[in-house]
Amino acid sequence: LPKLTLNRPIVLIGLMGAGKTTIGKKLAHYLSVPFIDSDYEIEKTAGCTIADIFEQYGENEFRRLEHQVMRRLVGQSPAILATGGGAFMHEQTRNLLKEKATTIWLHCDVDTILDRISHHTHRPLLNSGDKREILLNLMDKRYPVYAKADWIISCQHNQIETTLTQILFLLD
Numbered sequence: 237l238p239k240l241t242l243n244r245p246i247v248l249i250g251l252m253g254a255g256k257t258t259i260g261k262k263l264a265h266y267l268s269v270p271f272i273d274s275d276y277e278i279e280k281t282a283g284c285t286i287a288d289i290f291e292q293y294g295e296n297e298f299r300r301l302e303h304q305v306m307r308r309l310v311g312q313s314p315a316i317l318a319t320g321g322g323a324f325m326h327e328q329t330r331n332l333l334k335e336k337a338t339t340i341w342l343h344c345d346v347d348t349i350l351d352r353i354s355h356h357t358h359r360p361l362l363n364s365g366d367k368r369e370i371l372l373n374l375m376d377k378r379y380p381v382y383a384k385a386d387w388i389i390s391c392q393h394n395q396i397e398t399t400l401t402q403i404l405f406l407l408d
């Protein structure tokens with residue numbers, strides 16, 4: 237594959253466990269640009285964990301903070317940006333990302349996600365009940381909105397390399 241030059245940031249969207257961080261890091265490495273994880277940037281800005289923000293201030297406050305951080309991050313071109321699973325659901329954030337970045341939805345089925353997140357406890361949205369049920373519910377609500385991304389790439393189990401190649405081809 238030829239080397240590419242990015243003229244705008246690439247933003248990976250998708251549910252938790254879709255592979256945004258894993259794919260994002262590899263992509264950034266390949267393209268020799270920084271990888272930025274918006275959840276991590278939010279935690280740095282807030283000085284506490286995302287779970288703490290949800291617990292102490294609620295989801296709305298988290299979304300507000302996320303938007304602020306995202307506004308700062310999309311100004312830093314070129315970079316690969318992984319967003320939290322809910323970022324693109326927030327209308328203002330979605331409009332910002334659509335305007336300033338190339339958005340790629342990493343599309344995933346529920347079993348792949350369950351496999352990837354089964355040992356994680358730091359995702360507040362999944363801690364309140366049956367994970368499969370919560371995920372299926374989130375998929376119902378979110379997939380029609382995620383479909384507004386510029387590109388949709390499938391990212392199933394053990395397909396990380398294929399996914400990466402597909403992204404590099406579509407950016408070319």
Ligand code: S3P
Nearest residue numbers: 251252253275320321322359360
């Ligand atoms: C969220 C996903 C998380 C994090 C927060 C909310 C969501 O990010 O932003 O817990 O609404 O789906 P990941 O997608 O990186 O797990």
